Amino acid sequence: MKALITGGGIGGPAVAVALREVGIDAEIYEAYGAGAEGIGAFLNVASNGMAALRVLGLHQEVARAGIPTPDMVMWNGAGKRLGRVPNGMALDDGTVSHTILRSDLYRILRDAAAVPISYGKRMVSFDDSGSQVVARFEDGTSAAGDVLIAADGVHSRARRLLGGPEARYVGLYNCGGIVKDPDITGEPGVYHMVFGKRAFFGYTVTGDGETWWFANLPRGLGDEPADWRPVLAEAFADDAGIAAGLVRHAELGRVLPIHDLPPVPTWHRGRVVLIGDAAHATSPSSGQGASLALEDAVVLARCLRDVPSHREAFRRYESERRERAERVVAYARRISDSKAAGPVGRIVRDALLPIILRRQASRESLAWMYRHEVSL
Numbered sequence: 386m387k388a389l390i391t392g393g394g395i396g397g398p399a400v401a402v403a404l405r406e407v408g409i410d411a412e413i414y415e416a417y418g419a420g421a422e423g424i425g426a427f428l429n430v431a432s433n434g435m436a437a438l439r440v441l442g443l444h445q446e447v448a449r450a451g452i453p454t455p456d457m458v459m460w461n462g463a464g465k466r467l468g469r470v471p472n473g474m475a476l477d478d479g480t481v482s483h484t485i486l487r488s489d490l491y492r493i494l495r496d497a498a499a500v501p502i503s504y505g506k507r508m509v510s511f512d513d514s515g516s517q518v519v520a521r522f523e524d525g526t527s528a529a530g531d532v533l534i535a536a537d538g539v540h541s542r543a544r545r546l547l548g549g550p551e552a553r554y555v556g557l558y559n560c561g562g563i564v565k566d567p568d569i570t571g572e573p574g575v576y577h578m579v580f581g582k583r584a585f586f587g588y589t590v591t592g593d594g595e596t597w598w599f600a601n602l603p604r605g606l607g608d609e610p611a612d613w614r615p616v617l618a619e620a621f622a623d624d625a626g627i628a629a630g631l632v633r634h635a636e637l638g639r640v641l642p643i644h645d646l647p648p649v650p651t652w653h654r655g656r657v658v659l660i661g662d663a664a665h666a667t668s669p670s671s672g673q674g675a676s677l678a679l680e681d682a683v684v685l686a687r688c689l690r691d692v693p694s695h696r697e698a699f700r701r702y703e704s705e706r707r708e709r710a711e712r713v714v715a716y717a718r719r720i721s722d723s724k725a726a727g728p729v730g731r732i733v734r735d736a737l738l739p740i741i742l743r744r745q746a747s748r749e750s751l752a753w754m755y756r757h758e759v760s761l
Contacts (some may be wrong), residue, residue, distance in 0.1 A: 386689065389414065389520050389528055391508045391543060392536035394421060395490060396661030396678035400534055401498035402441050403686035406761055411500050414520065414528060416507035416537070420495065425487030426561045426638060427597055428669070429454065432473030432482045434676025436758045437683050444480060446493050451485030452591055454574045459742055461735045462581040464625030468742030472576060472672065474755040482672075482755075484589065484597060490675065503528075508535075508542055511657060518656040532695050533657045534685070536678070539644050541663035547651045549659075552644035554606045555668050555721045557585075560613065560640040561599030569596045569627055579628060580734065584620035585724040586628040598631060601670075601724050606642055613640045643668050645718060648711055653699035660685055665710035670724065671717030673754065677710055683759040690761075713754060 386409050390397045393415030401411045430438070430447060438444035455475065459467040473482035495502070507523040511533055518533045535543030539552045571577065571590045579586040588598035602620055610616050614637060621628035646666040652659050661678035685702045692698035723734050 386410070386532065387412070387530040388689075389518065389530035389533045390536055391506075391520060391533065392416075392538060392661075392663070393495070393502055393504075394536070394538060395487070395494065395675050396536035396663075396682065397534075398491065398494035398498045399441075399679050400536060400660060400682035400685060401500045402443070402494060403682040403761070404689070405498065405500070406441065407686045407690035409686065409689060411498075411534075412528065412530070413498070413500055413502040414506035414508065414522065415502060415504050418505045420502070420504070421488055421491045423488050424491075426599070427484055427486050427563070428490065428675050429472070429672035430483050430485060430490065430679075431672055431676045432476055432480065432755050433757045434673075434679045435480050435483065436476055437676065437679035439476070439480070440683050440759060440761055441497070443493060443497055447485060447490060448480060448483055450489040450493065451483035452574055452589070452597070453481050454484045454576055454589055455481035456574075457576040457578050459738060460577060460579045460626065461738075462579065462624040465735075467580075467735070467738045470742050471751070471755070474752065508537065510546065511543070513655040513657060515655070531656065532689070535657065535659050535663050536661050537663050539646065539662045539666035541659065543657060544649060544659055544663050547654050547657065547659070549649045549651060550647050552646055552666060555643045555645055555718065556603055557601040557643045557668070557721055557724060558604045558609075558640050559599065559601055559643050559669065560617070560637050561597075562636050562638050564596050564598065564631060564635050565594055566596055566631075567594040569631075577626075579624065579626055580724065580731070580738070581621055581624040581628065582731065583623070584617070586621060586624070586626070588627070588631075596631070598635070599669075600628065600632065601643070601721075603724070609640070613637055643721070645714055645721075652703045652707065656695060658685070658699045658702070665707075665714055667710075667714045667717040668721045669717075670720035671713050673713050673717070677713060680757070680759045681706055683761055687761050709757065716754070
């Protein structure tokens with residue numbers, strides 16, 4: 386079997402690694418003209434994502450490249466501590482959730498995949514003859530294989546070709562980065578999450594004086610100022626803590642709208658199947674986007690190895706993954722909605738959050754999400 390993979394971000398290389406483990410050849414076709422070295426800020430690989438990486442023999446390398454971030458402390462904009470909750474649950478070998486530069490995770494997966502990658506190959510259509518599938522690219526070229534695995538992200542072309550929905554805006558813009566400031570102190574590896582009066586702010590500090598931070602700003606889609614810095618500073622001006630001062634001086638990078646997906650009716654048809662954000666994009670509020678893609682990769686590879694028919698393999702993969710993925714998307718959307726709460730919503734949120742957080746502090750209420758383990 387030869388698999389064509391469209392999308393060379395996180396999910397594409399991850400499924401290439403998993404396919405190699407089960408003896409299936411693959412090639413990756415990436416829409417952009419170059420790899421993702423140095424692209425993007427950072428992301429969370431939750432403990433369930435680390436478990437999937439362990440199956441692929443990569444969790445220790447990812448742990449070395451990232452920062453262990455096992456816990457989160459929640460605050461409101463007035464500086465009141467609302468509670469402390471786990472950011473995942475330790476694996477049996479002690480591995481916890483890690484935060485890692487997106488480019489580092491990409492590099493590790495790409496190098497481990499060791500498959501041909503063609504750049505500048507934006508897929509525009511595919512032809513499924515029944516005996517093979519042909520992907521056709523914007524530059525006029527094409528590629529043929531036995532199956533087409535679409536890992537082409539939240540705005541997936543393959544999903545639209547299968548009749549799937551457009552991504553939906555969650556009401557928030559996102560930005561973030563890393564600053565070197567020894568005056569910002571705290572317990573290394575603990576995320577501080579601030580439900581501010583007009584925006585949301587999160588950060589963690591490292592042992593060497595770095596602060597890894599992000600901000601979520603409620604905003605109408607397309608309402609994008611020429612300069613985000615004063616807009617963000619004003620959004621955090623009335624909040625306690627470091628947010629307002631940090632955004633005035635930090636390198637913002639790209640400020641982008643956050644999208645997720647409603648339930649996607651069709652995950653596969655014929656020789657074509659969706660994985661990762663193409664099938665079930667979740668907002669970053671869950672901290673699960675990369676982890677779900679890693680789980681998908683392992684499960685899909687196992688199904689293709691164990692089931693002679695690709696159609697049955699795709700059905701088995703979807704039956705194993707759909708309910709879990711959609712539950713995570715719904716969970717993340719509730720959190721995103723709370724970040725964009727109005728004046729009355731903020732009062733209700735700040736009153737209820739301590740109660741909710743005390744329940745989650747038991748480390749069992751979210752076991753369905755963090756203790757999930759996949760296997761080859």
